[in-house]
Amino acid sequence: MKRICLALPTDRACAPMLRELAEEATYAVTHFNVEIAVLVLDSSAPADFGEHARVLATLPLIPGIEIVHLDENAQRAFLQNVIKDAAIAEPERILDLMLPGRRSYGACTNRAFVIAAALGCESVHRRDSDCTYQELDGAKIFPIHHELTIGTTAAAARDRVSTVDLAPGSDDLPVVMAGASFIGDMSVDIDDIRQRDPEIYYDVVSLWAPGDATEAEKRALVAESFTGAGTEPFRADESVLTVVDPMRVDMSNIAFHRIQEQVPLPPATDTIGSDYFLMHLVHDAGLPGVLHNRHIVNFHTGERKTDEGFASYQLALTKFFLSMLYLHFVYERMGVAGSSLRDAHGDVDAAAVAEIVRKSMQLPVDENLDRLEKLGSAYRRLGGRHADFAETLAVRHEVLLDEARQDMDDFAVLIDVWQSLIRASTSAGAGPFR
Template identity: 60%
Template sequence: MRSICLTLPTNRHCPDTIAALGEEAAYAADHFDVDVHLLVLDSSAPEDRAAHAEALRRLAPHPRITAHHLDEDVQRDFLERVTARSGSAKPELLLDLMLPDGVSYGACTNRAFLVAAALGCESVHRRDSDSRYQSVDGDTVFPVHHELLSLGRRAADAEPGVTESDLADGPRERRVAMVGGSFVGELSVDIARIRDADPGVYHDVVSLWAPEDWTPERKRDLVEESFAGAGTEPFTADHSLLTVVDPMRVDMCNIAFHGETVGERVPLPPARDTIGSDYFLIHLVHDARLPGVLHNRHIVNYYTGERRTGPGFLAYQTRFAKFLLSMLYFHFVYDRMAEAGDTLLDEHGRARPAAVAALARESTGLDTAENVRRLDALDTAYRRLGGPYADFADLLAGRRERLLDEARGDMADFALLTEAWQGLVAAAKTTPPVRPPAASR
């Protein structure tokens, strides 16, 4: 019987989400031949962690579900043991990249990959705390249904479990590396108020994540489809497509990766305070022509209030600005990965970490003039909006050089972590996530 890791990284109050995650775990165990490790990686405040622990205690017992609630102290202890055993000459730096100060969307999922490896799980199935499941006629629509039908199977063998397939012959012999859906509801990036206030400014801002040399038409098309997910159409009936999945059609709140093919091979970029840094593997799967399944059990996206006022607003807009700056480097890597194609894989159809690390490291030599122009355009746009956006423009102006340096440094960190990843995974597989009581400090 295979084991899977259904994980929720969180830094906010979300006991209702945890209860729903428990229901998805039960669905997986009841409908598939799997043991489910339900993993909550908790970076929230003490009172919220207590509420999360209570939500986990209230889950109905199930013989094939094991819940793991790891706060940051426990995560740090696990990572200290893993990095020390990894063989790296820089264990302290790796620890900082795996559990940094500040928000890192890539690092929290990387921790899930390592804990899953420690638990003997074949796959990682990620959900987000600011999302919820759809339901039809009282039945909840769980994405894990499609994930477990296909993930890890030879693509040709997975065809009977999907609605349709458009795979060419070559990829049909590879294993399904990723299964994902998208979301319905609010935009995945919290900038709808910019769109509502001034559509022209919204276009100017969103188009900044395109390569600078794209035509106006391509940028306009990108703006129209960016961050919208699957729109607002509710789920009515299942549809799944076995394909090389378009990265624009899936979201990290609704995703599963096969460990041996992807998650145990290449980590996510550990950039601090940068939205979108956790989407890299979706691009890798696509560019390497690894099979995936795109399904329509979309999750409902919504926003909590803390990112829309005061310090939360400034912090979120900083993450968005850093996302725009990161694209100078990511577009370079994505273009080179698309050119590399099948050579991104080894003879067993698994991602090659050395190929990815080399491209990430090469990107750090790019001229930053394009990013200087991005910051200029963002400053102009936000000052046109006025109010808190103008205040953010003032903050941005005082941090320009630092932000430019951080964007480049984040890619160097990604290259280093990718080079060390195999050693970290191997060490994790011999390291229990929680020390036995007799071995506690």
């Protein structure tokens, strides 16, 4: 029987989503031949953690579902043992990359990957705490319905999708990813800029385009950025077996098989989008995936609107723009490498990926300095809290430039040791969580 991990990393109160997550697990166990470990990696405040524990303890679970709810102390203890068992050099550095003291979207998902291996799960299905599910005729529309196609070969998956769009010769490759997008609020909380001044919105969002992008390419990118699947609600299932376009899926609505045990996500701190790397790797290596239309409903939580939350979010957005100097280079080189990034069985050459990441670190930072100056100028024109943030940004240019480059060095180091971590976690087993 297939055993999978339905994972929810969170640092906020999210009791309603925990209940819905359990409903999705129940749906999967009821309709498919699977066992599910519901993994909640909880970095929330003690009062919220306590409420989450109470909710999870009272869920009406059916056989085949296991709940694993871990605070950061429990995660840290497990990681320390795994790192020790893996006999990794610089153990403290690796522990910090796995569980940094600052918010990291990549690191929290990496922890889910490692712990899922210990739990004996062959795939990881990720949701977010600021999302909910669509409904049709009173029934929730769970993405896991399509995600359970992963783990088969492309040949075996053909009869489980609506459409097939794969190159000849792909049938023996594994289906390593399934995903959809979202409807509702924008994935990046900047709609207020779009409403106030579309041209300033363009100036800001176009900062994530490659430095040599044409004006037309920038306009096209801005038009489709952060809007997900739009507003059209779910009406009927559609699914495509294909090499999935990373722009068509969201990390709140994603599942990975095998590849998450071969290459990690960038552990960059205070950087939105740092958890999207594997989507690009799957695409560039030409690995099959399933693109479906069971889109999650995204919403924005209140803490982003506070002064502290606003400043924190703007920093994460800024660091996202800076990361693109390096990631565009990596994606372009991975795209050129194409199928040479993997073997005939679909396993990715992690060393080749790490080499490309390290080469990106040789890029000059002029393009990023230009990004910082343009962002500051746009925010000053907006005034108010945006202008205040621009003033704090002006004195941090050198630090932010250095951090963006250091993030890539950290990523390469983590790639180097990743498979050793996964093996050690698999050997450790689920005992520490029971």
